[in-house]
Amino acid sequence: MDERPRIRDLRPFLKVLTLFLGTFLIGWIGSVIYLSQTYPDIEWDWDNIKTSDIHFPLNFAWGTATAAHQVEGNNTNNNWYVWERSVDDQGVSRIHDNDSSGIAADHWNRYLEDIILMKDLGVNHYRFSIEWSRIEPQKGFYDLEALSHYRKMCKALLNGGITPVVTLHHFTHPIWFENMGAFENEENIDHFIQFSELVFNELMNLVPIWCTFNEPSVFVAQGYFNGIFPPGKKDPVLAGTVLENMLNAHVRTYHKLKSIPGAEENQIGLVKNIFQFDPHRRWHLLDWAFSKILNDVYTNAPLEFLSTGNSSFYMPGMVDNEMSNPNAPGSLDFIGLNYYSRMHVRGRINPAEPFVFDTREQDIMTDMGYPLYAEGFYRALKTISKLGVPIYVTENGLADNTDNIRPLFIERYLYAMNQAIKEKIEILGYFYWSLMDNFEWAEGYSMKFGLYEVDPVTKDRKLRKGSQPFIDMVNKRGADERGYVVGVGEMAPDFTMQYISGEKVKLSDLKGNVVVLQFTASWCSVCRLEMPHLEKDVWQAYKNRGLVLIGVDRDEPLDTVIKFQKEMGTTYPMALDPEANIFGLFADKNSGVTRNIVIDKDGKIVFLTRLFEEKEYQDMIKKIKSLL
Ligand code: BGC
Numbered sequence: 001m002d003e004r005p006r007i008r009d010l011r012p013f014l015k016v017l018t019l020f021l022g023t024f025l026i027g028w029i030g031s032v033i034y035l036s037q038t039y040p041d042i043e044w045d046w047d048n049i050k051t052s053d054i055h056f057p058l059n060f061a062w063g064t065a066t067a068a069h070q071v072e073g074n075n076t077n078n079n080w081y082v083w084e085r086s087v088d089d090q091g092v093s094r095i096h097d098n099d100s101s102g103i104a105a106d107h108w109n110r111y112l113e114d115i116i117l118m119k120d121l122g123v124n125h126y127r128f129s130i131e132w133s134r135i136e137p138q139k140g141f142y143d144l145e146a147l148s149h150y151r152k153m154c155k156a157l158l159n160g161g162i163t164p165v166v167t168l169h170h171f172t173h174p175i176w177f178e179n180m181g182a183f184e185n186e187e188n189i190d191h192f193i194q195f196s197e198l199v200f201n202e203l204m205n206l207v208p209i210w211c212t213f214n215e216p217s218v219f220v221a222q223g224y225f226n227g228i229f230p231p232g233k234k235d236p237v238l239a240g241t242v243l244e245n246m247l248n249a250h251v252r253t254y255h256k257l258k259s260i261p262g263a264e265e266n267q268i269g270l271v272k273n274i275f276q277f278d279p280h281r282r283w284h285l286l287d288w289a290f291s292k293i294l295n296d297v298y299t300n301a302p303l304e305f306l307s308t309g310n311s312s313f314y315m316p317g318m319v320d321n322e323m324s325n326p327n328a329p330g331s332l333d334f335i336g337l338n339y340y341s342r343m344h345v346r347g348r349i350n351p352a353e354p355f356v357f358d359t360r361e362q363d364i365m366t367d368m369g370y371p372l373y374a375e376g377f378y379r380a381l382k383t384i385s386k387l388g389v390p391i392y393v394t395e396n397g398l399a400d401n402t403d404n405i406r407p408l409f410i411e412r413y414l415y416a417m418n419q420a421i422k423e424k425i426e427i428l429g430y431f432y433w434s435l436m437d438n439f440e441w442a443e444g445y446s447m448k449f450g451l452y453e454v455d456p457v458t459k460d461r462k463l464r465k466g467s468q469p470f471i472d473m474v475n476k477r478g479a480d481e482r483g484y485v486v487g488v489g490e491m492a493p494d495f496t497m498q499y500i501s502g503e504k505v506k507l508s509d510l511k512g513n514v515v516v517l518q519f520t521a522s523w524c525s526v527c528r529l530e531m532p533h534l535e536k537d538v539w540q541a542y543k544n545r546g547l548v549l550i551g552v553d554r555d556e557p558l559d560t561v562i563k564f565q566k567e568m569g570t571t572y573p574m575a576l577d578p579e580a581n582i583f584g585l586f587a588d589k590n591s592g593v594t595r596n597i598v599i600d601k602d603g604k605i606v607f608l609t610r611l612f613e614e615k616e617y618q619d620m621i622k623k624i625k626s627l628l
Contacts, residue, residue, distance in 0.1 A: 028285060035288050041278065042375040051411040054418035054473075055480040055487035061163070061429025062474045063125030064118060064451065065395050066107065067170035067214065068134075070438035073103035078133035079178040080171070080441075083230035094232070099444025105436050106459045111153050114435065115160045117452055117461055122474040125163045127394055127431045128153075129170035129214065132177070132195050139176045139191070147202055154206040164207045165394075165431070167271065168196050168253070170214040171229065171441070178231065183245040184238060189252060196253050197260070204266055211336050211394060212253045215273040216246040217298050228442045240313035240321030247305055247323065254331040270306070271336035271394045274299050274380040275370075277345050280358040286347030290355040294345060299383065306332060307387050334428065335387050336394030339380045341370035364408070367399035367447055374412035381420040381427065390426045393417065397433035399440070399447035406466030414473055421489045424604065432470055436461055482610040483591025485584075489606075492599045493585040497552065497575040500561050505575075508603065513548045514627045515599040519583055521554040522564035526594045530612040531568045534596075537621050539572040545628045546601070549573075554593050555580045596620060600627055 069075050084100040087093055107114055118126055134146040154164045169192065173182060180188055200210070213219075222229035224239035250270045257263055277294035279287035297313055301323070304311035309328040313321040346358045363371035377396065384391060398409045414430075421427055437450035445456060451467040454460070479485050486493070492515075496506045507515065518534055520527040531551070539549045551574040553561045558576060565574050575582075580589050586597055598607035598620060607623045609616050 031285055032283050032288075035279075036282055041282065042379060044375055046412065049415065051415040054415055055476070055484065056418065056421070056473070057487060057490040058485055060427075061125045061392070062123045063127055063163075063165065063429060063431040064121065064123055064435035065127035065165075065431040065433050066129075066435050066438060067167065067172075068129045068131035069101060069104070069170070069172045070434075070440070071105040071107035071128075071436070072131060073101070073106045073108055075101060075104075075131055075133065075172070077137050077175055078131065078172040079175065079182070079230040082175060082178070083232070086232075088232075094228070095442055096444040096446050099439070099446075101439040103459070104439050105454050105461075107436075108149070110459070112156055113461070115156055115162060117463075118162055118435065119160050120463075121451065121467075121471055123432075124161060125165055125209075125429060125431065126157055126435075127165040127167065127209075127211070129167035129172075130199050131172060132169065132192075133172065133174035135199065136174055136195055139174075142198065147199070150199075151202060151206070154203055158206060163209070164203075165209040165211070165392075166199070166203065166207045167211040167214050168192075168199065169212065171219055182231070183242045183249065186245050186248070189245060189249040192249050193253050193256055197256060200257050200260065200263070200266075204260070204263060208266055209334075209392070210257070210266060210268045211271045212250045212268065213246055214271045214394075215338055216243055216250075216270075217302060218273050219246065221298065222442070236315055236319040237321070240319045243302065243313055244321060244323045247302060247328070248325055251325050251328045251331045255327060267333040269332050269334040269336055269389070269392070271338055272299075272302065272384065273338040273340075273395075274383060275340065276342040276376050276379060278342055280344040280346040280360075284347065286349075287345055290347045291345045294343075294355075303384070303387060306335075332387065332389045334390045334392055335384055336392050337380060337384050338395035338433070339377045339393065340368070340396070340398070341366065341373050342376045343370065364405055366405070366409070367401055368443070372398070372405060372409055372412065374409075374416040377413050378416040378419050381417065381425050382423075385420075385425045390428050392428050393430040395431060395433040397449050399443075399449050400466065401446075401448045403448075403464050403466040406464065407469045410467075410469040410473075414469070421487075424489055479588035479591065482608070483588045484586065484595075484608055484610075485588060486586050486597075486605055486608075488608060489604065491603050492597065492605050495582050495585060497550070497577070497582055499550075500558060500565070500574050500576065507599075510548055511603050512601055513546050514542075514601060514624060516547065516549045516624065517582075517586075517597040517599070518549065518551045519554060519577075519586070519593050519595045519597075520551050521593050522556060522560055522567075524593050526612050528568065530594065530617070531570050533612075533617065535568075535570045535572060538624060539570070542624065542628055543572070547624065547628060550575050552577050552582055554583055598623055598627075 069080050075081060084095055130150055134143060136142055157164045177191060220239045220243045223231060224233045224235055224242055227234040254268050257268055277291040279291045281287050293315055297315055301311045301313050305323050306328055309326050310324045313319060343357045345355050347355050365371055396413055400406045432451060434449045436452040437448050437454040439445060440447035451464060452461040453464050494508045496504055498504050516538060549572040551572060553574055554577050561574055577583055594611050596609040597605060600606045607620050609620050
């Protein structure tokens with residue numbers, strides 16, 4: 001039998017198939033290249049990074065964070081209390097190891113002791129949440145004693161030099177509110193606002209920083225999508241509704257509280273958790289597709305809502321919830337960022353489970369099953385900075401029962417945050433999660449997040465060794481290795497100085513110019529070496545192009561400084577610095593004098609030199625040139 005004609009019949013088909021496969025392949029490869037370029041996987045070469053080489057602004061807020069239900073103990077009137085006592089379809093407890101919050105860390109009774117622990121760390125802020133179910137145990141009935149407990153706690157914090165930061169909703173609310181459908185129903189938002197107003201009126205004079213909600217995206221993902229937090233639902237449409245209602249509740253609460261006389265000074269914001277969803281296989285379009293969907297619903301939709309007032313909670317084939325509120329833009333005095341890690345997403349051709357989270361061999365894992373990924377912290381800070389408001393890192397930490405990787409975590413994550421600050425992202429403070437071990441929701445007491453370990457029986461607190469890098473950084477606030485008490489990226493402190501001509505000038509009046517402050521003295525030989533170069537390379541080169549160079553002479557009388565300038569033959573202005581008070585704003589008064597501070601047109605410090613070293617000096621000249 002001759003088969004040839006049949007094969008010939010197939011040729012057009014094969015041609016079309018080849019064309020189709022070719023186009024598909026080219027399309028695939030092209031898309032992967034495009035996506036990889038647009039969303040590069042940031043991973044730093046940690047072997048060649050000196051994580052200790054960082055410095056934070058002097059006025060940076062350092063704190064620790066907790067949440068009421070996780071630490072207080074005896075919270076028996078909220079949604080979690082009920083949840084901890086319920087079982088799933090298989091009759092299994094909702095909480096790991098059958099745990100329940102119980103007396104938690106007994107923080108309700110031991111808060112004074114805990115304030116001492118905070119002081120021992122050296123922090124100056126404390127973020128905690130107010131338990132709504134204590135304040136309003138029955139709808140419309142308020143427990144004023146509970147309210148006064150929080151007042152006492154705020155006062156004790158302030159007495160200890162620690163600024164209280166309050167969260168109004170951190171995953172828990174009263175049982176009566178849950179029974180009404182909580183944030184599933186838009187009408188219920190009023191109850192939250194009433195509670196918030198009550199607390200705000202009581203504490204606004206003591207608490208400068210307020211967070212309305214902690215992590216609406218986590219609340220929604222865990223409670224309405226994965227079903228592992230109360231109310232344990234798995235309903236994407238409802239998830240979209242709850243997110244929308246919580247975001248609207250934030251917006252309404254913000255405006256309501258801000259309208260209270262005297263509230264202009266209080267800073268009110270929302271806490272957003274960011275977990276990046278990254279493709280597990282960077283060559284696989286399915287992984288990219290699911291990563292995008294997850295990033296959109298989890299992070300991009302809420303952020304877009306906050307900045308534009310419009311966005312949509314969209315998951316193809318599941319939910320498309322348009323969210324809109326013209327009052328959303330302008331509803332943040334700051335944004336709180338909670339950052340822990342990222343997830344690697346692997347898409348599957350399985351409608352029942354279209355994607356899974358995967359791990360990579362090379363990653364260092366925390367006990368929560370996600371990796372150490374400090375680069376992600378830097379990425380998240382950049383993402384959230386697009387809102388254009390100052391940032392507080394309201395939570396960051398890890399569960400590490402062995403305490404082996406805690407130091408590495410702290411060093412790397414603080415380094416990552418410092419990188420963001422250097423890139424001029426406005427970060428006002430950082431709160432470590434958590435002050436002490438606590439009830440980790442569905443994970444019960446198995447996760448050890450505390451800087452302090454809490455004995456499960458006696459509730460005694462003990463500092464973990466691995467917490468030391470945090471303590472070191474918090475207390476490094478003095479001066480860095482070069483004696484500087486300021487860092488690049490910070491706003492220059494303001495002061496008034498007097499030129500040797502007698503004229504006075506305030507640094508802030510020079511805004512719009514690039515300012516170089518040269519700290520010097522007649523007895524300083526290195527300064528003498530450097531000054532002719534500054535005269536030529538900085539002053540003569542740029543004095544007519546928006547640059548001001550000022551020699552600030554350390555604590556010498558007027559005639560000495562006049563003589564000094566003559567000897568040097570320099571023509572740039574010199575100013576007096578009695579008692580080295582100006583010097584002391586930038587560097588430790590006990591440290592050496594030869595330094596240049598380069599300040600950009602907005603008043604930010606952009607370059608710092610110490611001594612007169614060729615490479616650093618040339619880099620400074622390049623920097624100055626780039627600014628003009
Ligand atoms: C929550 C905390 C929780 C922490 C660690 C955050 O998402 O706000 O309540 O304990 O993560 O998992």
